[in-house]
Amino acid sequence: MALHLEARPSRLPSAPPLAGLSPLETEAVELFVGLAQVVGLPKSIGQIYGLLYISATPLSLDDITRRLDISKGSASQGLKFLRTTGAVRLGDENGSRCDRYQAETGLRTLATGFLKEQIEPRLSNGSDRLARLKRLAEMVPAEQREHVGQRVKQLESWHGRAATVLPLLIRLLGK
Amino acid sequence: MALHLEARPSRLPSAPPLAGLSPLETEAVELFVGLAQVVGLPKSIGQIYGLLYISATPLSLDDITRRLDISKGSASQGLKFLRTTGAVRLGDENGSRCDRYQAETGLRTLATGFLKEQIEPRLSNGSDRLARLKRLAEMVPAEQREHVGQRVKQLESWHGRAATVLPLLIRLLGK
DNA sequence: ATGACTGTTCAAAAAATATTGAACAGTCGG
DNA sequence: CCGACTGTTCAATATTTTTTGAACAGTCAT
Structure with a gap:
């Protein structure tokens, strides 16, 4: 995606020809x-x-x-x-x-299709990573034990949050 | 963003060196x-x-x-x-x-920041376009009048939906 | 003031992504 | 079966985006 790290005058795509269109x-x-x-x-x-x-x-x-x-x-x-x-x-x-x-043209149809095709696969990929991270977190030096444990717990909570919010979001987009 | 129009074996980013990391x-x-x-x-x-x-x-x-x-x-x-x-x-x-x-690490903080910086500007840009579209829709040949009117109305409803759902979404992401 | 250090900027290079166009496969009508 | 037409695929090309690296500005201790 285009990311505007750049200056303020965020350049517009500068309208192309678009010949045969009204x-x-x-x-x-x-x-x-x-x-x-x-x-x-x-x-x-x-x-x-x-x-x-x-x-x-x-x-x-x-x-x-x-x-x-x-x-x-x-x-x-x-x-x-x-x-x-x-x-x-x-x-x-x-x-x-x-x-x-x-x-x-159903907003829900569009959103669902998009989420299913584009977002879901990447998120499930993320699940795998999270699981592996959790395992690694267990073998961390005592010094960092607490901090890392906390972070992993938080990631899990994010994951859960996402899992409940996404369906809800789709519902909100309504029929 | 990477879009997978391509074949099935969706290539993984192939882990880079990442030298000095545990x-x-x-x-x-x-x-x-x-x-x-x-x-x-x-x-x-x-x-x-x-x-x-x-x-x-x-x-x-x-x-x-x-x-x-x-x-x-x-x-x-x-x-x-x-x-x-x-x-x-x-x-x-x-x-x-x-x-x-x-x-x-607050999920809400992260989401809000992201939405404000990345999404909001583009959406407000979209508002302008929508307004212009509406004006153009009024001068359309009678034949298409009904269809185009319907679509414009729908776009407006989408816009409204987004305006209500986004804040709600942020709330849902909780504390 | 000087030199060492920290951080920013931006043009050029590299990498990632999207688009093109030509080759190909399938279908239909004659 | 042929030729015209519709649509897909994919390697090459073009475009866009990201990253690099070197020049520069600011700070601080001496």
């Missing part, structure tokens, strides 16, 4: 590019989702590459991610021969 | 490097915080560069970030002539 669409796409950056996803994914979100009709991969002016590869990968994450699905009224996508 | 410290550092990655911060920041977190005594910038084997520049910038974010503070028992740091 002003409304451009604005929507930029909005979602910003959101994507907040949660650490690539720009192209924000663009794709933003375009689908504002579009009144389902769009094909080809529509997307043309309007957004990105490569077929990017669009394909981006859609794949959005699909497996549940943020996008095949259009309802799908008549034509090629796949058309539309945005899934 | 096994316990190494484990703690790696744990926090992982956490840092989850929230999209550079590795060096995770390393620094992890080392301070597990250390029984406050450490100087020089201690940090030597033990972690990172450059003075990285350490200085990382500490700066951790300071302004409230994750680290000057040691209590500060006798010597150089600054020594220790980790701030």
Whole structure:
């Protein structure tokens, strides 16, 4: 993710061309590019989702590459991610021969998919580390025994807190 | 942030040297490097915080560069970030002539600092975009009027939801 | 004032990540 | 079966982000 260790005048991404889009669409796409950056996803994914979100009709991969002016590869990968994450699905009224996508707009759906795919795996990885840390903490010189024990206990409490708060958070995001 | 669009065998960061550290410290550092990655911060920041977190005594910038084997520049910038974010503070028992740091360990403190510094600015940026989007939505061809209006309304509801949930979340992280 | 030490800054280098584009596999209609 | 079309994959490339290291500023003891 972009981290602003830098000076104050935090540079804006300096709006790219975004050729085939109406002003409304451009604005929507930029909005979602910003959101994507907040949660650490690539720009192209924000663009794709933003375009689908504002579009009144389902769009094909080809529509997307043309309007957004990105490569077929990017669009394909981006859609794949959005699909497996549940943020996008095949259009309802799908008549034509090629796949058309539309945005899934339930906040809970989006959040759940994102947490499941992006956060959960890393956290469970963290669990392993925590377990190993705990073992190591037991064989520490007496001098540090107390301090280290305290820290490990705290980490465990964090872990527990996270485990209860995350589901609750999803509930809060409501239907 | 690292995004795994890629194949299944999601490569692990392949543990670096981490010379001057005890096994316990190494484990703690790696744990926090992982956490840092989850929230999209550079590795060096995770390393620094992890080392301070597990250390029984406050450490100087020089201690940090030597033990972690990172450059003075990285350490200085990382500490700066951790300071302004409230994750680290000057040691209590500060006798010597150089600054020594220790980790701030309140979960709420950490979360608040992070949200304030990293998330809030981006979200307020998003507010501007949303306002502009709303204006554009009013001048849309009749055909799309309904759809676009619905989407804009939904975005506003998301925004409201976020505004209520974030503070609540901080409360949940407790004391 | 000088030299040793601590810490910051920032341009350049390195590393990590995202995007492209071309090769490929699959499908459909004729 | 062929050729046109849709979509995926992945190595090469481009871009972004992080890290380094050297120059610099400040402090302090002598």
